[in-house]
Amino acid sequence: MPTITIDNRQVEVDNGATILDAAAKLGIEIPTMCFLKGYKPSTSCMVCVVKVNGSDNLVPACGTIAEEGMRVESDSEEVHQARKAALELLLSDHVGDCIGPCQAACPARMNIPLMIRQIAAGKLGDAIATVKKDIALAAVLGRICPKPCEQACRRTVFDEPVSICLLKRYVADLDLQSANPYSPACKPGRDKRVAIVGAGPAGLAAAYYLQIDGYSCTIFDDHEKPGGMLQYAVGEQQLPRDLLDNEIALVRKLGAGFQGTTRIGTTLTMEDLRRDFDAVFVAIGKLELGDAESMGLQTGPNGIAINNRTYETNLPGVFAGGGTVRKRRLAVRAVADGKEAAVAIGQYLSGRPVTGPPIAFNTRIGKLKDGEIEVFMAGVAKGNRVTPSPEGSGFSTRQARDEAARCMHCDCRKPQSCKLRQYARQYRAKPSRYKGQRRSFVQQLQHPDIIYEPGKCINCGLCIQIASQAREPLGLTFIGRGFDVRVAVPFDHSIAEGLKHAANQCVEACPTGALAFKGKNGSTGSPSRANSRDRPQNKHES
Numbered sequence: 309m310p311t312i313t314i315d316n317r318q319v320e321v322d323n324g325a326t327i328l329d330a331a332a333k334l335g336i337e338i339p340t341m342c343f344l345k346g347y348k349p350s351t352s353c354m355v356c357v358v359k360v361n362g363s364d365n366l367v368p369a370c371g372t373i374a375e376e377g378m379r380v381e382s383d384s385e386e387v388h389q390a391r392k393a394a395l396e397l398l399l400s401d402h403v404g405d406c407i408g409p410c411q412a413a414c415p416a417r418m419n420i421p422l423m424i425r426q427i428a429a430g431k432l433g434d435a436i437a438t439v440k441k442d443i444a445l446a447a448v449l450g451r452i453c454p455k456p457c458e459q460a461c462r463r464t465v466f467d468e469p470v471s472i473c474l475l476k477r478y479v480a481d482l483d484l485q486s487a488n489p490y491s492p493a494c495k496p497g498r499d500k501r502v503a504i505v506g507a508g509p510a511g512l513a514a515a516y517y518l519q520i521d522g523y524s525c526t527i528f529d530d531h532e533k534p535g536g537m538l539q540y541a542v543g544e545q546q547l548p549r550d551l552l553d554n555e556i557a558l559v560r561k562l563g564a565g566f567q568g569t570t571r572i573g574t575t576l577t578m579e580d581l582r583r584d585f586d587a588v589f590v591a592i593g594k595l596e597l598g599d600a601e602s603m604g605l606q607t608g609p610n611g612i613a614i615n616n617r618t619y620e621t622n623l624p625g626v627f628a629g630g631g632t633v634r635k636r637r638l639a640v641r642a643v644a645d646g647k648e649a650a651v652a653i654g655q656y657l658s659g660r661p662v663t664g665p666p667i668a669f670n671t672r673i674g675k676l677k678d679g680e681i682e683v684f685m686a687g688v689a690k691g692n693r694v695t696p697s698p699e700g701s702g703f704s705t706r707q708a709r710d711e712a713a714r715c716m717h718c719d720c721r722k723p724q725s726c727k728l729r730q731y732a733r734q735y736r737a738k739p740s741r742y743k744g745q746r747r748s749f750v751q752q753l754q755h756p757d758i759i760y761e762p763g764k765c766i767n768c769g770l771c772i773q774i775a776s777q778a779r780e781p782l783g784l785t786f787i788g789r790g791f792d793v794r795v796a797v798p799f800d801h802s803i804a805e806g807l808k809h810a811a812n813q814c815v816e817a818c819p820t821g822a823l824a825f826k827g828k829n830g831s832t833g834s835p836s837r838a839n840s841r842d843r844p845q846n847k848h849e850s
């Protein structure tokens with residue numbers, strides 16, 4: 309029974325145990341990608357490297373047996389850099405978009421492809437929850453958003469962008485008209501109060517997400533009614549006021565209070581708010597002369613000066629966002645600011661470090677190569693954009709489903725559980741560090757439940773081992789040589805033929821989105837049962 313030291317802590321392990329086993333016994337977390345307990349280590353990813361006995365050569369913890377007296381470093385800068393480089397090497401040969409180009413372009417980062425799958429599956433309750441997770445005023449934005457998502461939509465390469473904004477409006481309108489519009493569960497009250505100055509899109513969104521998080525908000529505005537520029541600057545035809553009022557009522561329903569005809573700086577002072585509330589969010593839209601000074605806030609070239617990640621101003625506990633901190637005032641950016649500031653305010657109020665929302669790691673395919681749009685389009689509805697009539701109206705259910713069928717689902721289906729994405733974020737890996745010529749995008753859709761995307765495979769071989777243990781008649785194997793080695797079904801058979809029994813197990817073991825559930829019932833990451841629009845089995849490796 310050898311005893312080894314990891315990061316100056318001793319541990320005794322069974323004969324034959326690895327450094328990874330020893331670390332686990334000490335509660336030290338070592339990242340792993342190609343290793344899975346119960347399977348033969350392939351030691352191919354080198355993400356688990358550690359330094360042993362001061363040697364210059366780092367070794368994989370998953371495949372190195374612990375020997376008496378070993379001294380292991382698992383947390384030094386050198387180890388950290390080696391893991392980062394290992395991740396960057398994996399990313400250099402990786403073809404995928406963690407999130408769709410549409411979502412990446414949306415200032416609020418709404419999960420557009422998921423919403424579209426939910427619409428296609430007729431799961432409108434799920435679709436409105438998806439929308440409102442990021443866009444508190446969905447019916448409003450469904451009418452006035454300048455649609456940066458549609459400008460970025462990959463479908464444009466083929467013909468016209470998916471009508472994302474009208475799909476969102478369809479979901480939001482049906483919800484607003486229903487007997488019981490969507491109202492998310494709020495966490496239990498936390499006994500902390502937030503004053504929100506300004507009842508425009510940023511202030512309303514901040515109130516929405518803070519109330520959900522258990523904070524009690526009061527919104528102050530110098531106008532009589534809430535809504536800010538939505539109420540007082542946008543035309544009635546573009547944004548009917550009853551619709552605006554109904555959507556604002558949903559924010560109030562979560563418990564947010566409203567006090568109109570109250571100007572901060574005259575009726576009430578910033579000192580009053582800071583004394584009576586635990587935090588303040590300033591979202592007064594366009595600054596007028598003297599506004600910032602009357603509240604004791606510093607300004608910069610774009611408005612009130614803030615920390616761009618945390619929305620903190622020069623006054624402790626006072627945050628600012630929306631048009632009041634930006635030159636370009638967009639309602640969707642304001643709604644996004646409200647959501648993000650709510651995260652930072654929550655961190656501040658709960659005594660955690662104020663870092664703002666986490667920064668996600670996203671790989672991107674970027675510009676498509678010749679022939680790749682056809683791969684994306686395989687099985688997707690070919691027609692032009694569906695246009696509602698009369699102009700300016702919304703989609704019918706039929707139209708919404710037809711338009712939803714035009715989406716190519718560019719996003720990865722494992723963004724939450726992909727270890728490559730998780731570690732790339734943790735180790736701040738840069739996908740461009742070793743980038744060369746990228747391989748072509750390929751998607752295999754022949755299996756009824758799962759997708760295989762070889763461009764996301766890290767060649768860990770776990771699926772090959774699993775298929776073999778499950779006695780799959782064909783199973784999977786490595787084909788090709790050197791840098792071109794790939795996992796495939798022998799004799800050019802399809803993934804459906806290769807994985808007749810072990811598909812679910814392979815998806816669960818696959819450390820990336822290379823093998824993933826289709827999520828065609830509008831869910832993410834589980835085997836699909838209900839089905840709305842199954843793509844034909846016609847995408848093949850080129």
Ligand code: SF4
Binds near residue numbers: 402404722821
């Ligand atoms: S496999 Fe992981 S890193 Fe690759 S696109 Fe999917 S989530 Fe992103």
Ligand code: SF4
Binds near residue numbers: 460714719
């Ligand atoms: S085709 Fe769908 S997933 Fe792809 S960018 Fe457009 S809306 Fe997003």
Ligand code: SF4
Binds near residue numbers: 820
């Ligand atoms: S497809 Fe197989 S070999 Fe490739 S990463 Fe997934 S489990 Fe590993």
Ligand code: FES
Binds near residue numbers: 340343352355370
């Ligand atoms: S080499 Fe150890 S997890 Fe990949």
